[in-house]
Amino acid sequence: QKEVEQNSGPLSVPEGAIASLNCTYSDRGSQSFFWYRQYSGKSPELIMFIYSNGDKEDGRFTAQLNKASQYVSLLIRDSQPSDSATYLCAVNMNRDDKIIFGKGTRLHILP
């Protein structure tokens, strides 16, 4: 099993709908979880950071963490064309403190 797994997509969502991005991780002791957005040719940009079970909301973005299921998700409400990008899930591995990235999910918001 890969350390951090994401569906590579592309995930196509109509404008105004909710986009749901999922990520699973292998290290049960992992403490910190990040969602980054990366536009083509640009560096990853931090969107959300979560470390407690449950939901964390910031504007149109909600991160959900379930440590028992080793699952973290990102919901984007009222999707906009500008949300079209690759979304990277990153996990701080408990055993060695490094941050590992998933392959990223390409999100395409349909106007």
Place this chain on the structure above:
Amino acid sequence: EAGVTQFPSHSVIEKGQTVTLRCDPISGHDNLYWYRRVMGKEIKFLLHFVKESKQDESGMPNNRFLAERTGGTYSTLKVQPAELEDSGVYFCASSQSVVTEAFFGQGTRLTVV
């Protein structure tokens, strides 16, 4: 406050040459990470500094890669001699602690021809 800065933004070198990439982390961030993304692949961890010490260098591809962080401030990543498969975008990130968010530089696009 300045973010993570990387230099150069682009580098094109011939196979066999040497290239040195530089990363200036956010001031006060003890943790500095190097990552690489080759075309079509995911972002791969290279190594992690805590201050000037290498905490984890398990992701370094081979001994042609040498990273340093003298004084615990900026870091350099030297590739010598460069090979074609070293082409990609090299990202640097820094964080205050290992459990806080890491902020990325804009990356250095390395092309080896």
